Amino acid sequence: MSLLKPGHRGCAGCCDALAGKFVLDAIGEDCIVVSPTGCLEVFTTPYPESAWGVPWIHSLFENAAAVASGVEAALKSLGKKNNTKVIAIGGDGATLDIGLQAISGAFERGHDFTYICVDNEAYMNTGIQRSGATPLYASTTTSPAGKVSFGNPLHKKNMPAIIAAHGSPYVATASIAYAPDMMKKVKKATEIKGPTYVHVHAPCCTGWKFESSKTIEVGRLAVETALWPLYEMENGVVTNVRKLKNRKPVEEYLKMQGRFKHLFTMEGGLEEIKKIQAIADWNVKHFGLE
Amino acid sequence: MRKSMVVVEGSYAVAHAVKVCKPNVISAYPITPQTHIVEDLAQFAADGEMNCEYMNVESEFSAISALIGASAAGARTYSSTTSQGLALMHEALFNASGMRLPIVMTVVNRALSAPINIWNDQQDSISQRDTGWIQLYAEDVQEAADMTPQLYKLAENEDILLPAMSCMDGFILSHVYEPVILLEQSLTDEFLPAYNPEFVLDPKNPMSFGAFADPSTYTEFRYKQEKAMGVALGKIEEIANEFKDIYGRYYGGLIDGYVLDDAEIVIMAMGSVIGTIKDTIDVLRSEGESVGLLKVRSFRPFPRDAIRAALKNAKVVITLDKNISIGKNEGALCTEVKACLYNTDTRVPVIGFMLGHGGRDIPISMIKKLINKAKLVEKGIFVESEYADLREDLA
Ligand SMILES: Cc1ncc(C[n+]2csc(CCOP(=O)(O)OP(=O)(O)O)c2C)c(N)n1
Ligand code: SF4
Ligand SMILES: [Mg+2]
Numbered sequence: 001m002s003l004l005k006p007g008h009r010g011c012a013g014c015c016d017a018l019a020g021k022f023v024l025d026a027i028g029e030d031c032i033v034v035s036p037t038g039c040l041e042v043f044t045t046p047y048p049e050s051a052w053g054v055p056w057i058h059s060l061f062e063n064a065a066a067v068a069s070g071v072e073a074a075l076k077s078l079g080k081k082n083n084t085k086v087i088a089i090g091g092d093g094a095t096l097d098i099g100l101q102a103i104s105g106a107f108e109r110g111h112d113f114t115y116i117c118v119d120n121e122a123y124m125n126t127g128i129q130r131s132g133a134t135p136l137y138a139s140t141t142t143s144p145a146g147k148v149s150f151g152n153p154l155h156k157k158n159m160p161a162i163i164a165a166h167g168s169p170y171v172a173t174a175s176i177a178y179a180p181d182m183m184k185k186v187k188k189a190t191e192i193k194g195p196t197y198v199h200v201h202a203p204c205c206t207g208w209k210f211e212s213s214k215t216i217e218v219g220r221l222a223v224e225t226a227l228w229p230l231y232e233m234e235n236g237v238v239t240n241v242r243k244l245k246n247r248k249p250v251e252e253y254l255k256m257q258g259r260f261k262h263l264f265t266m267e268g269g270l271e272e273i274k275k276i277q278a279i280a281d282w283n284v285k286h287f288g289l290e
Numbered sequence: 291m292r293k294s295m296v297v298v299e300g301s302y303a304v305a306h307a308v309k310v311c312k313p314n315v316i317s318a319y320p321i322t323p324q325t326h327i328v329e330d331l332a333q334f335a336a337d338g339e340m341n342c343e344y345m346n347v348e349s350e351f352s353a354i355s356a357l358i359g360a361s362a363a364g365a366r367t368y369s370s371t372t373s374q375g376l377a378l379m380h381e382a383l384f385n386a387s388g389m390r391l392p393i394v395m396t397v398v399n400r401a402l403s404a405p406i407n408i409w410n411d412q413q414d415s416i417s418q419r420d421t422g423w424i425q426l427y428a429e430d431v432q433e434a435a436d437m438t439p440q441l442y443k444l445a446e447n448e449d450i451l452l453p454a455m456s457c458m459d460g461f462i463l464s465h466v467y468e469p470v471i472l473l474e475q476s477l478t479d480e481f482l483p484a485y486n487p488e489f490v491l492d493p494k495n496p497m498s499f500g501a502f503a504d505p506s507t508y509t510e511f512r513y514k515q516e517k518a519m520g521v522a523l524g525k526i527e528e529i530a531n532e533f534k535d536i537y538g539r540y541y542g543g544l545i546d547g548y549v550l551d552d553a554e555i556v557i558m559a560m561g562s563v564i565g566t567i568k569d570t571i572d573v574l575r576s577e578g579e580s581v582g583l584l585k586v587r588s589f590r591p592f593p594r595d596a597i598r599a600a601l602k603n604a605k606v607v608i609t610l611d612k613n614i615s616i617g618k619n620e621g622a623l624c625t626e627v628k629a630c631l632y633n634t635d636t637r638v639p640v641i642g643f644m645l646g647h648g649g650r651d652i653p654i655s656m657i658k659k660l661i662n663k664a665k666l667v668e669k670g671i672f673v674e675s676e677y678a679d680l681r682e683d684l685a
Contacts, residue, residue: 029496056496066359
């Protein structure tokens with residue numbers, strides 16, 4: 001049985017549950033996990049139950065990296081660090097927005113820990129509000145599409161680059177739709193000494209509005225359209241990318257999701273999709289995906 | 291001056307006390323007037339005098355958050371802050387007490403902004419009253435230093451397991467040079483046992499900390515925190531006495547009286563102003579006045595029964611508050627003392643005076659003035675609560 005036990009309260013087809021399971025499958029028992037507030041935290045620990053088969057702590061929404069750094073410092077001070085991995089698993093809101101300062105501090109201090117961002121591209125736990133990871137033109141409850149709006153007007157923040165700029169020895173992107181690749185990267189991140197980072201793309205059926213059986217399919221399309229490039233960076237340099245053979249147009253990804261539906265129905269929507277295609281094209285060029 | 295005494299800065303005495311308590315993890319962020327404590331600790335660490343992880347974090351919020359993680363992982367932890375820094379910690383303070391993590395922190399009391407002011411009052415710690423932390427207030431530097439091992443012993447008691455603040459007045463105590471006895475390592479080792487918590491983050495015995503509690507269970511978590519405070523109420527006195535047996539010093543447990551028993555007018559206060567009040571009382575007693583002092587050492591847990599008993603012979607009570615609840619025109623000590631007497635037969639008038647805010651000096655002449663005001667109560671002139679030291683030209 002996985003170390004993330006069944007019986008939790010995640011939605012059917014939940015991306016966060018898959019992400020949590022893959023992380024623990026990759027690392028094994030000898031770890032301590034810190035979760036900020038968010039879907040994964042809430043649905044795994046309805047007191048007195050807990051789905052976590054490893055030691056786990058939730059403190060607040062914005063302090064997981066600081067808590068993890070304290071755990072690591074304590075293990076070191078008590079002579080108990082040995083091989084124990086300290087892991088923070090945070091949502092995109094906890095990571096790119098409210099917890100960014102604590103993450104910056106922890107990476108600067110150089111703690112031996114791995115921060116995993118499970119990016120479902122909005123605040124799902126509180127009802128699908130936009131975050132700094134919400135992509136251009138996604139409709140969320142706080143960036144809804146409307147008569148004069150195509151949805152979220154801002155671009156997704158480039159979090160891996162921010163972490164790389166801190167001098168992290170290992171930064172990788174991954175997707176729950178590519179489980180073996182994701183697990184390999186998580187394992188590698190935990191084996192490298194120092195603060196390491198894995199940013200996991202995680203399609204949320206509830207928030208993105210697609211069939212709960214399509215989580216993996218949507219995740220694959222994000223990669224196949226080059227909207228979510230898979231790469232590894234070591235000491236700030238891109239050392240590995242997943243090449244694309246038959247790149248698909250972004251429409252194929254967008255049309256599967258209710259959050260982009262308005263782009264296909266509103267006047268001028270198709271024109272705006274070109275801006276999303278441009279993001280994919282930039283990724284291809286920047287990371288040499290083809 | 292006793293032979294074993296040295297003249298050091300208040301901050302140094304506290305930092306030294308922290309050192310002999312052997313914390314495993316220290317995490318703090320500099321803010322005036324707390325800086326000297328953390329600088330002295332950094333120097334101890336740099337000189338190899340402490341076997342601990344000293345974390346230079348990027349904010350007070352991360353300072354306390356890191357200690358939440360460290361404490362849950364089994365470490366003895368320490369931080370210090372004040373004013374804006376303590377306010378920034380606010381959310382995490384509830385979290386630390388809710389998770390029953392016995393973190394110890396020195397709060398070097400300072401006013402809150404705006405207007406920004408770096409000097410002493412107690413608005414900062416009083417504003418954290420309901421966060422579930424134990425709060426003791428020190429009268430002088432020696433007491434502030436001695437409070438540190440006392441608080442570790444209290445907080446780490448397995449029937450308590452609550453975080454604790456040792457509150458000392460900024461500048462007045464933190465920056466004063468006073469003769470003190472630095473805490474001996476050998477006595478501290480005897481007084482304070484090693485910290486061996488039962489519940490820790492450990493891969494060999496996985497447990498979940500900080501779960502989600504719904505309406506069917508939440509209340510009992512909070513109730514158990516309150517119960518633990520009740521245990522602390524009894525232990526504070528006991529630990530103060532154990533401290534006396536080993537180190538030979540005593541400052542009272544929950545409260546302390548000074549020529550109190552026969553006093554008709556009783557002044558109540560917390561922190562460094564106690565010294566000024568004692569000096570004032572000495573003068574007034576020599577002039578035949580019936581004035582006494584009731585020092586409140588423990589504000590949380592609030593020693594209701596002890597205060598009721600101590601005030602049973604009083605005719606008038608004066609409370610001094612270096613804080614205000616704006617909109618109530620009253621300081622916290624005043625409100626709480628009144629409330630604790632309400633359901634008793636002790637129906638003495640309680641007059642609240644707010645003073646010494648933002649570092650305004652409290653001279654002996656001011657204490658005398660307040661006592662004179664209290665005497666007027668017999669003639670029926672009654673002040674509910676007021677600022678005692680307003681500048682009329684600005685007010
Ligand atoms: C200080 C604070 N502000 C707001 C919240 C409310 N809140 C809880 S979880 C959450 C969103 C979580 O989003 P994310 O980190 O992306 O995780 P997800 O639920 O999407 O997996 C918010 C806004 C909070 N708990 N604390
Ligand atoms: S809203 Fe999304 S992330 Fe949250 S439990 Fe449901 S599927 Fe999982
Ligand atoms: Mg999210």
